[in-house]
Amino acid sequence: MTERGIERTAEECALYVFAVCQAPDPAAFVGLRGVVECEPLRRLRFGELTAIVQTVRAADFTDEVWNARMSDRDELERYARAHHDVVSAAAASRPTVPLPMATLYHDEERARTALLDETGRFRAALERIAGHDEWGVKVYAAEAPAPDPTPAALRPAETPAARSRPAPGAGLAYLERKRGVQARRERRHEDALRVAEAVDASFRAVAAAGRRLRLHASEPSEKGRVQVLNATYLVGEHRKAELGELIRTLRDSTRAQIDVSGPWVPYSFVGEV
Template sequence: MTERGPEQPSDESALYVFAVCEAPDPAAFSGLPGVAAGEPLRRLPFGELAAIVQTVRAADFTDEVWQARMSDRDELERYARAHHDVVSAAAASCPTVPLPLATLYHGEARARQSLLDEATRFRAALERTAGHAEWGVKVYATAPPAPDPAPDPAPLRTENAAPRSRPAPGAGLAYLERKRGVQAQRERRHEDSLRVAEAVDSGFQDLAAAGRRLRLHTPGLEENGSLQVLNATYLVAKHRTTELEALTRTLRDTTGARIDVSGPWVPYSFVGEV
């Protein structure tokens, strides 16, 4: 949906679209700066729905400028936060479908027509997520121990050198046995971790209207020596928040795993491709 060109005259404007709503209250986002300081946020009606929009300089969102902004972590975070603040404010007042960061159109007429073309999909997403919030769930398990280091090899004896001590008979075999034991323990812990992940996911799936398992974070250990075994997000009815909190406590007790829950969030993960 984004209309962004390689280069735009510095005085040409574009329309930045944050979200689509059923009946947004302008007062909900009137004090927010959006992504263009000094330009007011406003509603753009199309059919029975409305978009939250803001006029921006087209030259600030060319492909070249936006790629440079994407490589600047602080700048990207600033825009992402501004975008999220507007979406969250709108969602607090009515059902809302967030649009991707930097969704732009060249003029209100083109924006309105493009949004109208997607009205059926927007309506389906609003019906699917109305009265629900997104919750993130991450599960961590204790990492298995590292194997013991290999025993020192038997030292070589030179012609004039005195013989040096050799490892005790059977040392190599004992090392191999320890290594096999560590490997077996590692496999058992891996299987246990998978069972924990499945149990937690199953519990939240039973409570949620929908759920998605996401790619695990980097396989490196956390500072406390734990390893992520589940990274998921769930769409939960707002009136079931207390049940979600109770379920989290129960799963922590029954699995013994570290379970981090974050939310409630605007249901970005469940609005579909819009």
């Protein structure tokens, strides 16, 4: 987040901090532009650790300007990609703690002081994620179309000659069929939740940590399927082959659609220490 309580003019600069790691390789950042074009990425030492930083115009990162920029989908994607590229470059060779987008300080002195105060947390996070990657897992259950519960005797007649009064008991049959459809829908949902729990438990058995995330509503392109699990897991690099086998086994045993993404920089597991 932008450092608060500071009055800045349009000509003042600020220090944008991407990530914290230990002894990063300078060659890893060659060719990366960061979030601005005219200033190079550089390293800022604080104690035993190093932050990857870039000088930016403070006026470009005021709350008003930043909020307006983030409401533009293209701008949001551009900044998110630039930020992620720098973090990924650092993490390619060293355990790295990513900082949120638009983490800014007034100058190097303030940045160094603030980062030093967080040294204990950074060190704990770096120790936790060393040799680990983040993997995202989403599980979808099929949403079978519900059959028409209306009995034939209650449906509109196709021809005038076919029109007639409902057969005796047709209303009761309609209600029973409707209840049956609802019961089957509920059973499908319960089965999907059991699958989600089984998948989550299986991944946690091989992961160092896991987090359940908010379920996403179905997109128009995903019609016919419902997300029942949205989670992320911190998995040791030495268990990557085991993870691949687990995914194949779960897909075969559950018959559910399981989407796995990664490996990623462990963004989700650096703020829990």
